[in-house]
Amino acid sequence: MSVPALAVSNLTKRYDRPVVTDLALNVRAGEFYALLGPNGAGKTTFLRMVAGLLQPDAGEISIFGINARRDPIAAKRITAWVSDEPMVYDRLTPLEYLEFVAGLWQIDASAAQRRAHELIGWLGLAPHANELCGSFSKGMLQKVALAGALVHEPRLIILDEPLTGLDAGSARQVKDVLLGKVRDGVTVIMTTHILEVAERMAERIGVIAQGRLIAEGTLAELRSRIGRQSSLEDIFLDLVAQGGAEAA
Numbered sequence: 001m002s003v004p005a006l007a008v009s010n011l012t013k014r015y016d017r018p019v020v021t022d023l024a025l026n027v028r029a030g031e032f033y034a035l036l037g038p039n040g041a042g043k044t045t046f047l048r049m050v051a052g053l054l055q056p057d058a059g060e061i062s063i064f065g066i067n068a069r070r071d072p073i074a075a076k077r078i079t080a081w082v083s084d085e086p087m088v089y090d091r092l093t094p095l096e097y098l099e100f101v102a103g104l105w106q107i108d109a110s111a112a113q114r115r116a117h118e119l120i121g122w123l124g125l126a127p128h129a130n131e132l133c134g135s136f137s138k139g140m141l142q143k144v145a146l147a148g149a150l151v152h153e154p155r156l157i158i159l160d161e162p163l164t165g166l167d168a169g170s171a172r173q174v175k176d177v178l179l180g181k182v183r184d185g186v187t188v189i190m191t192t193h194i195l196e197v198a199e200r201m202a203e204r205i206g207v208i209a210q211g212r213l214i215a216e217g218t219l220a221e222l223r224s225r226i227g228r229q230s231s232l233e234d235i236f237l238d239l240v241a242q243g244g245a246e247a248a
């Protein structure tokens with residue numbers, strides 16, 4: 001069996017109270033995995049630990065067989081992190097920003113230029129490629145940040161709410177880029193509150209509530225767990241209610 005893109009075990013983080021508790025989760029190479037959960041469930045905290053931005057209290061994280069806690073740089077080389085709060089430099093154009101990021105990854109200049117133009121084209125940013133990011137809307141900044149995260153051609157793309165605030169056209173561009181990446185064998189794990197997106201795009205869905213993975217599977221598997229033909233919204237609400245009752 002091939003090595004999983006992501007293998008997490010016993011992951012735990014607490015602040016003044018537990019936020020992620022003993023969480024185990026595996027994502028297969030080439031899979032599109034959606035992480036759902038109510039507000040405050042611990043999704044962002046979980047993903048930030050996986051991306052190496054937050055130190056867990058306990059647990060193991062393996063990315064394509066690399067122990068991400070022991071060798072975070074090797075793990076980051078093959079991982080992309082796309083936050084729900086895009087951070088790009090106001091005084092750079094998208095092209096300059098992508099060149100800058102490519103430089104950090106020490107990507108050869110001509111390859112970097114080719115990738116930058118490709119990403120800018122896919123995300124519909126070409127008409128703005130030479131404008132300063134400081135004048136961009138939040139949606140445009142989100143797309144620039146996504147392009148920046150993909151410039152080093154990661155094997156695992158981790159996204160926190162990538163579609164929030166995007167208009168229909170931009171959301172379509174982002175979804176198409178992600179689906180294209182999955183077709184090329186890249187693995188995607190993303191959180192979303194847009195259940196329709198999880199339903200349409202993800203091969204498997206994980207549901208987190210109160211810092212624990214309370215359910216996981218294909219939509220059909222989740223449906224059979226609830227035991228009736230329901231929409232993903234009904235399944236999600238049932239699972240979260242069940243998970244909350246069990247935790248209590």
Ligand SMILES: Nc1ncnc2c1ncn2[C@@H]1O[C@H](COP(=O)(O)OP(=O)(O)OP(=O)(O)O)[C@@H](O)[C@H]1O
Nearest residue numbers: 015016019037038039040041042043044045046193
């Ligand atoms: N730095 C921090 N210090 C203290 N508590 C924190 C910190 N970061 C997150 N939390 C708490 O941890 C819990 C989980 O937060 P997290 O952002 O991971 O949830 P989420 O599932 O991503 O929620 P949402 O869907 O609203 O984005 C929340 O109760 C939050 O207040």
